[in-house]
Amino acid sequence: MEQLLEFITIHREMIYFVLLSVFVGVEVIGGVPTVLHTPLMSGANAIHGVVIVGAIYVMLNVDPSNTLALILGFLAVLLGTLNVVGGFVVTDRMLGMFKKK
Amino acid sequence: MKSALLEISYLIGSVTFILGLKMMGNPKTARRGNLLGAVGMTIAIVGTIFLFEKQDHGAVDESYSVPGLVYALIFGAIALGTVVGWLTAKRVQMTKMPELVSMFNGMGGACAALIGLMEYEHNLGQTGALSAIVAGMVIGSVSFSGSIIAYLKLNGSMRQPIRLPQYNVINTLVMAGVAAFSVWMVITSPSDPFILYVLFACAIVYGILFTIPIGGADMPVVISLLNSFTGLAAAFGGFLYDNKVMLTGGILVGSAGTLLTLVMCKAMNRPLSNVIFGAFGATGASSDREIKGNIKDIGVSDTAVLMNYSKKVVIVPGYGLAVAQAQHVIHELESILEARGVTVKYAIHPVAGRMPGHMNVLLAESNVSYDKLVEMEDINPEFASTDVVLVVGANDVVNPAAKNDPASPIYGMPILDVENAQHIIVNKRSMSAGYAGIENELFFNPKTSMLFGDAKDVLTKLVTELKSL
Known part of the structure; x- marks a missing residue:
């Protein structure tokens, strides 16, 4: 119990940050017409590709003599890039089709 | 200095993600929203690479420089991922989305x-x-x-x-x-x-x-x-x-x-x-209810005449339409009818296609204007004033069992009330059941006529027939 309270005190700002972000996420999506659900899912999919930032960070800190870490890091950056680039491009392609005449 | 710049690049990234997602909630701004997100992502990635400082027990290690090999691997991975991701995204068929x-x-x-x-x-x-x-x-x-x-x-x-x-x-x-x-x-x-x-x-x-x-x-x-x-x-x-x-x-x-x-x-x-x-x-609780009634056939020319003299036609597209690659023909059909003064709308069930909104993407690909795509709640009251409903490649989303057969696995799913229209024309390849594997009593409705055949084939003939009228 004490540990839990301590954890909350130390990470107070982080907890606020997370809670507020959850509300922003819900608020931003609320009321979106069904028409846009597929592009939205695809766009959100591209955004979580931000995990690539973590992959790059690991890679920059890697010990260059550790071959396994280099291989894993390369793969992580590669997969993250696929997620980001593929995600944004395919969403753009979908949205490019929505035209009002 | 560097770390402050990096924080700023992350701040920009975060704001663009929120704004981008918000803008994607409206058809007018959606595309820009997506681009905005992409720009923010690029800034965050570039910042991470070029504003990097090695942290050593909470202090910045000034003497550390990232080995060339690591940079080569990072840039190599990004280049490879960009090319492959870009090409895949550009080439994929919209049905495979x-x-x-x-x-x-x-x-x-x-x-x-x-x-x-x-x-x-x-x-x-x-x-x-x-x-x-x-x-x-x-x-x-x-x-x-x-x-x-x-x-x-x-x-x-x-x-x-x-x-x-x-x-x-x-x-x-x-x-x-x-x-x-x-x-x-x-x-x-x-x-x-x-x-x-x-x-x-x-x-x-x-x-x-x-x-x-x-x-x-x-x-x-x-x-x-x-x-x-x-x-x-x-x-x-x-x-x-x-x-x-x-x-x-x-x-x-x-x-x-x-x-x-x-x-x-x-x-x-x-x-x-x-x-x-x-x-x-x-x-295993599938309904054992026997569906009684007769199936009525209709030919292409009769369908063409019926549609040509209607005031209002509603098209209910399903995934079968996309499988048959008939999105373009259906847009042509819509244009001809509109030119003859018939009001044409598309009734889009929330789960039409393979994802919510997937059908909209597929129809948008064939240049159907998005204001012609009407969502279920808005189109349902309109069926009563509709002369002809054309159901193409859809099945479960128009199955009345969802309303009146508690034993049906789709019972309770909101459906398109096509039964309220004057005439219902259903295009299907054969009498086989839909994706959920359930019989559809709509086909036995006295107002329903079945137009059998491949969607693309039948619609192409329908367009030709209409042009000659």
Whole structure:
């Protein structure tokens, strides 16, 4: 119990940050017409590709003599890039089709 | 200086993600919203690479320079990923969209899992950091293997849901096992990397077990759920590095993805638990009700005449339309009718296609104006004043059993009330049942005429016939 309270005190700002972000996420999506659900899912999919930032960070800190870490890091950056680039491009392609005449 | 600039680049990234997602909620600004997100992402990535400072026990290590090999690998991976990702995204057919999204989602999950695998050994004994690492790795792995299974199911390589006996019990046990294993890892922090790989393998297996019993029709819900899982995994990465852009991006997608999942479930009138645990049709409670009545055929020329002299025609497109690649012909049909003074609208059921909104994308691809696409709640009251409803390649979304047969597996799903129209013309290849495998009494309705044949074939003939009238 004490540990839990301590954890909350130390990470107070982080907890606020997370809670507020959850509300922003819900608020931003609320009321979106069904028409846009597929592009939205695809766009959100591209955004979580931000995990690539973590992959790059690991890679920059890697010990260059550790071959396994280099291989894993390369793969992580590669997969993250696929997620980001593929995600944004395919969403753009979908949205490019929505035209009002 | 550098670290302040990096924080600013992350701040810009976070703001563009929020604004971008918001703008994607409106057809007019959606495309710009997506581009804005992409710009923010680029800024965050470029900042991470070029504003990097090696941290050593909380202080900046000025003397450290990143080895050339590492830069080469990073740029190589980004270049390769960009080319492959770009080409795949540009070339994919729009009908294959859902599986592509699933694939990209799996890549993101795998990326998060790999980060966990690499960071574990650097953080032994630090409970806080280890929790973020293990949670990110497990969730990322589940998202990865689950997405790959979803991909295989959607592209038809794995058609039948595979259900082990008592799969719900097994899955729950495996999930509890993986969770317990993770907690144990965090608390005891074993230094043997082998144990970490065992946990990784367990999480992969759980992802497979989780997705494998769920039927193809429910895959969109699963993809959306896995999408929010990957968001969560990215957020754990943000915790680990105290990286705000990963946190915002990850949590945003996590919460937005969860909401989207619930919206999809609501459209199908099935609680999420039912999708995950209660696999479709598995209950065996399919209706034994005998459907009485006759099937009435109609030819292409009669259909053409009927439509030509109507005031209002509503087209109900289903996935069958896309499979037959008939989106372009149907747009041509719409244009001819409109030119003759007939009002034409499309009735879009929330789950038409393979994902909510998928049908809109497919029709948009053939230049159908989006204000002609009317959502279910708005079109339902209009059916009473509609002369002809043309159902093409749709089945379950117009099945009255959803309303009046409590034994039907789709009972309770909101449907398009096409029965209220004067005439109903249903185009189908044959009398086989729909995706959910249920008979449709609409076909036996006295107002219904069946126009048998391949959608593209029949619609092309219909267009030719109309032109000659």
